[in-house]
Amino acid sequence: MLLLDVFSQYKFDQFKEEQYWSLHENGGFWSGDSYAAIVRNLKYPNRVTLEQTTxxxxxxxxxxxxxxxxxxAESLIEEVSAAGFTVKGIYNDVSGEAGTEESQTIAIWLEKQI
Structure with missing residues (x-):
């Protein structure tokens, strides 16, 4: 058995392509020292994104x-089925909620015979 959660098409549609920079004089997430962060967010084909921070x-x-x-849901089912998994359930999230079109994640419960 395997339980996966992945990002949904809805979350991809909400992703913004943008570029910006910010100063962090007291340090922050990327460094304990003072730093500047230069951020570039890009969308690529086949529902792929890049969040690049310099x-x-x-x-x-x-x-x-x-x-x-x-x-x-369809592309996920196609990919896992091609890898030999059987879909036992598909949900909005790993708590088992039913999926909606506005879900940011998709959880899928899989089984594979060995």
Missing amino acids: VVTEDKIATYNIWHQFFT
Whole structure:
């Protein structure tokens, strides 16, 4: 048995492509030191996004790429079925709520015979 949760098409549709920068004089998420963050969010084909953050401190520059893939219930079922899984249930989230078109996630309960 396997329980997966993934991001939905609805969440992909809400994702904004944008570029901005911010200063964090007292440090923050990306560094304990003072830094500038340069952010670029992009959408790619096949429901893929990139959240790219370049962190500039006094001593270094580092870029962090966070990739996400998003699914419809149909595309998720197609992908897991091709990998040999049987779908036992599909839900709004891992708590078992029924799915809606405005759900940000999709949870799928799978089984695979060994």
